[in-house]
Each structure stands twice: as structure tokens, then as C-alpha cells.
Amino acid sequence: MERRRRDLGNPLLRQPIQAIAARWGFPDKAHVSRLFRAHDGRSPREYRTGVARQDR
Numbered sequence: 001m002e003r004r005r006r007d008l009g010n011p012l013l014r015q016p017i018q019a020i021a022a023r024w025g026f027p028d029k030a031h032v033s034r035l036f037r038a039h040d041g042r043s044p045r046e047y048r049t050g051v052a053r054q055d056r
Contacts, residue, residue: 001035001036001039001040003024004020004021004024004032004036004044005036005040005047007020007023007024008020008044008047008048008051009047009048009051011052017029017032017033017044017045017048020044021044032044
């Protein structure tokens with residue numbers, strides 16, 4: 001999960017969340033979102049938005 005989180009927060013990897021999830025072996029975006037939310041308390045999109053705000 002930490003590697004996926006790092007990729008989502010990396011501004012150089014502005015790929016769709018689905019592409020990052022597939023790279024880590026999760027072809028189903030909904031499944032990844034549920035796992036991420038259970039682990040991190042927010043969706044991958046919410047996480048990515050929060051990281052982008054911190055960089056400002």
C-alpha cells in the first residue's frame with residue numbers, strides 16, 4: 001500500500017489512478033479505492049488532492 005500511496009502523491013506520475021492501480025496488480029479501480037480508504041481513511045483521489053495542496 002505504501003508504494004501505491006507514494007505513486008499517487010508523486011507529481012511526476014500524474015497518471016490516472018486506474019493506471020497506477022493496474023501497475024500494482026489491481027485492475028479494478030473500485031477494489032483499490034475500497035482498500036485505500038480502509039487503510040488510509042480516504043479515497044485515492046482525496047489523498048492525491050491533499051498531497052497537491054501540501055505542495056502549494
